[in-house]
Amino acid sequence: MSGASPQPGAAENGTPFGIDPRGPRFGAAITATLLLVVVLLGLTEPLGADLVSRALQPSAVLLTVLVGLFAWGAFAGIQKHPYGLLFRRLIAPRLAPPTEREHPAPPTFAQLVGLLVTATGLVLHLIGVPGALVVAAAAAFVAAFLNAVFAYCLGCQLYVLLVRLGIIRRSGAPA
C-alpha cells in the first residue's frame, strides 16, 4: 500500500487527469435499475396499435429518457453526465478518495454503445417490431449490470479492442 494519495482539490474546474472509476459504475447501477423497469413494463404492456400509442406507452417513454441520457454521456462526455454530477456532489464526498483513476474515453465510448443499442430498440419498437424494446433493454441491462456489479465495462473493452485494431484513433487527452 502506498499511503500517499495526492489529489489536491479533487474535481472542481480543472479536472485532474482521469476520472474516479466508481462514478460510471454508480451511473450504471441507476441505468441498470431503470432498464429493468423498462423490461418489466415492456413485457406486461401490449404493443400499441399505432405509432403515437407505441411512443406514449410507459415502457417507450422511459426508454426514450434513457436513450437521451446515453446520448448525453456519449456526446458531452462521461464527466458531464447527470449521474456523474450526482456522484461527485452526493456520493464521492462520502467515500475515500479513489485509489486509481481511469481514462474517460472508454466509458464515454461505452455510453455510445448503450445509445446505439437502446436507440435501435426504440426505433424498431416505434415501427412496430414486436419484442424489440424488451430485447434491446434486456441487452443494455446486462451490460450495465456487469459494469455496476462486476466492474466489467463491456463497451470499454470494445473501445480498447477497436483502438488496437486501429478502427478508432486513440484520443490522447480529450477535454
Add this chain to the structure above:
Amino acid sequence: MSQIVTLGNTRQRFRIVGGMDALPALLVIGGLIAAATLLGLLVRARSTRVASGCGGDEHQLSVDGAEVTLVQLSSPVCSACTAMRRVAESLVAADPTVAHREIDVVDEPAVASRHSVYSTPTTLVLDREGHVRARLIGAVKPADVRAAVDAARLPVAVTA
C-alpha cells in the same frame, strides 16, 4: 388488404412478448438478473488467470542478465494495466534477478499478434533463454506472479 392481415398476425404472435401477466414477467426479470450474474462470475473468473506452457520464444525481448523477464503487453487506456504494472514493479524492486518491461500493443502490435493476445494486460513470463514459460492474463495477484516467476527459473521440463 394483405397488410392489415399481416399486422393482425403480428399482433397475435406478439402477445407472447407483450401483454404478459405480472408473475411470468417477474420470472423473466429474475431469470435475466440470474443470467447476468452468472455471466459476471464467468467473466471475473476468466479475466485474471495464469496460463502456463504456452510456448514461443522472444529472445530479443528478454532483458540481458535477468533470470526472468516480465513482458507486459498493455494498451493506452486500461486501468488493470496500471495495477499490473504496480505489482510487477514492486516485484522487480524486491528481486534484482527479475526484469519488467512494458509494450504498448497499439504502438507495437507485432508481439501481441505473435502470441494472439487480445486482452490487456497480458504479461509474458520469459526465462533466461527467452522462452515464454507462462502468460499472466489481467492484473494477477502478487503471489501468483511470484509463483510463475519462480517456476520460470527452473529448467524447462523436457517435452515428450
